[in-house]
Amino acid sequence: MSIVLNHTIVPASDKQAAATFFAELMGLAVSAPSGPFAPVAVNDDLTLDFDDRADVAPGHYAFLVDDDTFDAVLHRLSTWPAVDYGSGVENGWDRRINHLGGGRGVYVRDPNGHSYELFTAVP
Known part of the structure; x- marks a missing residue:
């Protein structure tokens, strides 16, 4: 197994x-x-x-997704102006995507400070 x-x-x-x-x-x-x-x-x-939890240490959660899921997430993010998202750690929350590994990627910060990473190709 x-x-x-x-x-x-x-x-x-x-x-x-x-x-x-x-x-x-x-x-x-x-x-x-x-x-x-x-x-x-x-x-x-x-x-x-x-x-x-009383004390929340922000974590990082990464998800390989298909193009349709990525597009749907981007659409939702475009309607949520208060949610931070961006192309990568070095660019801050620039409300853009990246093209690492030949696909598309985005980082999203949740209200607890966690970072959700979505990408369509393995870098």
Whole structure:
């Protein structure tokens, strides 16, 4: 059997708000609570379990996505003026995309400071 990441905990100051932000960004749904978590199923193998924490250390979560998903995320971002996103760490939140690895990529900052990276080709 290969190794598959099944779930990971995403710390948040407000788990429901953080799960909702991520789900809406990615075109997904927040599932029913599972224990103390607000889960979002990313695909058949991976669930992000958002959990309330007093201290949130920002994390980085990277996702390889298809072109249609990338386009849908960019469209949603264009309608969310208060959300920081950009082409890369060195460029800040310049509201642009990058073209690393022959594809397209973007970084999105969530309200807890987490960085979601979406890319269409492996750099």
